[in-house]
Amino acid sequence: MTKTIGDVILRCDNISLSFGGVRALSDISIDVREHEILAIIGPNGAGKSSMLNVINGVYHPQEGTVTWKGQTRRAMKPHESAESGIARTFQNIALFKGMSTLDNIMTGRYTKMRRNLLWQALYWGPARKEEIEHREVCERVIDFLQIESIRKTPVGRLPYGLQKRVELGRALAAQPELLLLDEPMAGMNVEEKEDMCRFILDVNDEFGTTIVLIEHDMGVVMDISDRVAVLDYGRKIADGVPDQVRTNPEVIRAYLGAGH
């Protein structure tokens, strides 16, 4: 595997975020380089999910800036960040329960579809052609994730592990440049975890997608990530390649614990 990690594609500078009196993030700076897999780890309540929410515009930090592909911004609507090539999955599955697997994945193509409502009401000519083009993209995602057999099943009926996979599919359908994964392996058994790791590595490998992920399984984190950032109480306490982080005394104290 020869992958070349490129320049910094996403830079977060001195991000501070608080809710009322609670300070969720204080003065955090993180760089993400093109094509890398960056893991964010830390104890519960350290601000990991808040960090992802700042990156894709769900939360707006009080201080600091986010620079994505050379453009600096502080407040951005989530749908604007989606249009600029950021996709994500959620810690608690946030699929559209009433819709089929295919429809869920098709929603990932929303920002790429151009025909207006009148064309869609006619469902003819260009509108139909567009629908089929995007269907092909989604079918490739479905092939990739090996979920062909549940294409038409409402996602509410699927087991947990498959739902997680569909959610990844929905994010992939947008063909993002940056993929944010919030605990993609939480609550999975070993086999499902292995599958998910494989998919994450393949996405990174085949499409060159930059990935930022939050994960609690240290075996997984140290195995698949190129770099690890550690948060604790809203501060960043370490940032480096897995081996550096593993031996960092402050990280051991705050999160990893001493070896038994």
Place this chain on the structure above:
Amino acid sequence: MLYREAGQFKTSYAKDLAIFPIRQDRWFIALVLIFFGLVVPLIANDYWLKSILIPLLVSSLAAIGLNILTGYAGQLSLGTAGFMAVGAFAAYNFNIRVPELPLIVDFILAGLCAALVGMVFGLPSLRIKGFYLAVATLAAQFFIEWVLTHFGWFTNYSSSGVISAPPMKMFGFAVESAVEKYLLTLGVVLVMALAAKNMVRSSAGRAWMAVRDKDISAEVIGIPLMKTKLTAFGVSSFYCGVAGALWTYCYLGTVEPAAFDLARSFLILFMIIIGGVGSILGSFLGAAFIGLLPIFLNNMAATIGHGTLQADTMANLEHVIFGGLIIFFLIVEPHGLARLWQIAKEKLRLWPFPY
């Protein structure tokens, strides 16, 4: 054994995207269309056409409108009849004030007016959800009724507030008899139902359902909430507006605000709940259930109970049975008649060898 999809392979995505991908369904729907389009006008009498089928079709259209908003986009609304009233009065006013316009254009403009009003009253949906939104749309219902009764301009300063609808002309033909009105209604309803089905299976419909199921992840995927919700309000009110125009022109023959009171809003809401929330077919089934069952019960009571029970007891009994049946259906299948239909089809695929 008759209902089998075995051997019908879909070899392209276009075929997979068809509304009725199974051959038997296509035959069935063709038969239904032939029946309602050709057979019914020949055999039905004026009572059936005027008092049952036309209001049924128009209610279905309004139910489709509400279903787009409530069933697909998940925004609860009690303003349906209000938006119908906007459509009815808009069509009337365009008709008498700009007589040059053909009637079909009046109907479309009526829909657009209702859409505009609907979008204005949809603005609160950006901030509030669920029952609270229902109360906010209730305001639309009362406000529209109040405006239409208190400003004479809308009723062309008629003293009674009730005006008879002007005669209709469509493509140069006068639409006067019950059959003609029925065919006009049927045509409009079919075209609009097809358009609705197309919208809900395209990206607009997926956006509506995404907002309904999980608005936060919808936004993160790139679906703008404001635009999506307002589009849903607009399209839904367009349907209600056209339904309102048809209601006055083809059914009532009069234009009056009292025809569009809160009770009508509720009735249409019941139609979609019983028919199936989030289903175009369900809108028709629900309208049929709510529209036909009381008539059926009435006839039943007249035949069976004649002479044995007092008339007022019978009338009450009809209501009791009607209410009971609604509860029964909601318990048996909370997702409505459309879901029952779907389950029946799934069972039929395996019948008579379910294993």
